[in-house]
Amino acid sequence: MKGVVFNLLEGAVSRAFGDDMWDRLIDAAEVSGAYTSLGSYPDSDMEALVAAAGQDLELDRDQVLRWFGQNAIPLMADIYPDFFSAAPDARTFVEGINSQIHTEVRKLYPGAACPHFNMRSNSSGDLVMDYISTRRMCALAQGFVEGTAVWYGESVTFEHVTCTSHGAPHCTFAISWSSETLDKVKAA
Amino acid sequence: MISVPAPSDDLLAKIERLERRLAREREARQMAERIAEQGTRDLFVKRQRLKLVESIASAANLLDDPSDAFRVALDEICTYTGWATGHVWILADYPSDTVKLVSSGVWSSDSSVEAKAFRRVTESMSFGPGPSLPGRVLQKRQAVWISDIALDVHFQRTQVARECGLRAAFAFPALIGTEVGAVLEFFQGWPREPDETLMRTVEQIGAQLGRVVERKRNSDRAAIDKAALEAEHRAAEQASRAKSAFLAVTSHEVRTPLNAVLGLAQTLRREPLTPGQHELVDGVLASGEMLLRLLNAVLDMSKIEANEVTAHLSDFDPGTMVGAIVRIWTPYAREQGIELSLDTTELGSRLIRSDEGRIEQTVVNLVANAIKFTPRGESIAIRVSSVEGSLRVEVIDGGPGVDDSDRERIFQPFEQTETGREAGGTGLGLSICTGNVRLLGGEIGTDRTETGRSRFWFQCPVETSTRVHLEQPVEPDEVQGGLRVLAAEDNPANRRVLQLLLAPANVELTFAEDGQQALNALATARFDLVLMDANMPVMDGVEAVRRIRSGDLAPGATIQMLTANAFTDDVSRYMAAGADGVLTKPIHLPSLFAVLAACGKAVPSSSAVALSH
Incomplete structure (x- = not known):
């Protein structure tokens, strides 16, 4: 896994719980903790860190990954503002993951194993996404989608239609966005 | 002394955490630097490889002679790889039914000094498809690498290569489509494992070099086609000249008997005939004259082709x-x-x-x-x-x-x-x-x-016509009798015609059968008129006229050429030789009598002869 993901996790944890929390997770996960965005590190380091966080916060793996995804988005928007300014709304941003975001990621980090999303619209106009990755981090993907909606000031409904953790060959999400809902919530 | 209070445990723990954090950051930084340096190195190598491919591609575009492009490629690849020597195999022209590689004699610039013996042996060999290094490339149509030639049983130049300090080798094809146009091989002084990236790069270069070989091949073929076309063109021109010559000869051959027919018919017309017979002779004459004009028309057709009408x-x-x-x-x-x-x-x-x-x-x-x-x-x-x-x-x-x-x-x-x-x-x-x-x-x-x-x-x-009426034909009795006429004519039928035509004019007729005989006759007697056929054996008419005029062998005599070749060129040639006029065959009787009449008036006496000097 690319070092930049570890950097994002460190940033999210430190911002939410302070620098000491990150030290504790490194110790508990028994990893080196020295990550540079240019490098690549074993997936097992990430799993160990996620497990340590789950232990500390009393959350399961998926909950930690989802939280990480939600909280990584504001950090990403700081590092790569162009990714976000290029898309006018959350749906456009998500729809451009394969062609825009991951293309740019591969330029910056040669050899990055980005997941691929097959996308289409269903009859009610929701975006249907297939998540195809050996890492089984569908919860991280969900967190990213939800974090993005927040960043754009929209509300999102994320339905995990099928999941590999329940024996499906791949995960499928059905996603719908609404900018008005959040406005109403805010107004209320 | 100022006493410093001992730091608290909390503070010590915090310092320790900060130190650990710092150590992590330092490690991450060094890692980042190593990665960046490696990236920079990779970038440099890629740029060099790109430069290599580009410089060979541009040489392949600019150079027409494959040998020149090969030389550039050999030197560039040796410089890029640091390998010792490179050489090019090309396809042998003969025999054309088998594919065989022979040395092009083109080597990389530095290869002469170290690998002289290897060069000599290599240039004496040739390879078809097979297990040899060039043979394998020919067969597989892709790059082949030999890590150590000492261990490769199929490499056929092992001994001399080792003597010259060569151990590793690779070779790749210059491809024209999927066809091998040439094989480039390189040698290095120590064993080396295959470099896949290098092999892909040189295959790319091979495609560029293939285009030069293809261009050369096409231009050679075009030159051959052009030569074939030129040969055809020459053959066609030759055929056209032969046709013109055939027409000229045929016209002459046809005119000669036609001359006889018309001459004899004209003579027959002078005989006492019944009105019925007269009509028949007139028919013969009219048809004969038409045939003559037809003959002239055919000759004109050949002139039409030369725009000479x-x-x-x-x-x-x-x-x-x-x-x-x-x-x-x-x-x-x-x-x-x-x-x-x-x-x-x-x-x-x-x-x-x-x-x-x-x-x-x-x-x-x-x-x-x-x-x-x-x-x-x-x-x-x-x-x-x-x-x-x-x-x-x-x-x-x-x-x-x-x-x-x-x-x-x-x-x-x-x-x-x-x-x-x-x-x-x-x-x-x-x-x-x-x-x-x-x-x-x-x-x-x-x-x-x-x-x-x-x-x-x-x-x-x-x-x-400005003339009031057609010139009346000169009648035989208008011609002064006793004119001495020398007629040089090799064809017996034409001699007979002349004899008949001139009979009514009462001339003294002497015959010669060629130019030489005419000169002999002039040496022994004097003549008022010389009728000279143009084409005769031994000495032709033109030569005879030239000698008569230059030697003044016929003082005062009129010389008329008799010829079927009355093209403008011929006439000027006759006049240049010294002829006074040209009578075309078949002889038009009125023209002949006009000449005789003029002769009689101009040269009847010795005083006229004197005047002409």
């Missing part, structure tokens, strides 16, 4: 000429059940100046066509008239005529109507007519008369 103007009576044609064709037309009629009532001037042969040929073609297309029982009317300084001839037949849509077309060479094809024409007659009439500045066409009959016509501007 000119009109031969003479004074003649068109009414008489067309009348003769009608007389000649009447018996044939009657056999077809067709009546010919001639109307010359609107012919103003009886004596005009134009090209008689061409007008005659045109009329004959139109009359013959009319007979071809007129059904039995019908008639053909031929009208000759004068229209505003032009001669107009109309041939009105009883045939179906020509559709409006075909009227322009039928005057083009080889263009025919369906009816024309059925009638068995060549498609040339009318185009010859068109050529004739255009040469005379006239027009030709076809239309219908007021009564709807088919009409072919032509009209061309003619001069009215």
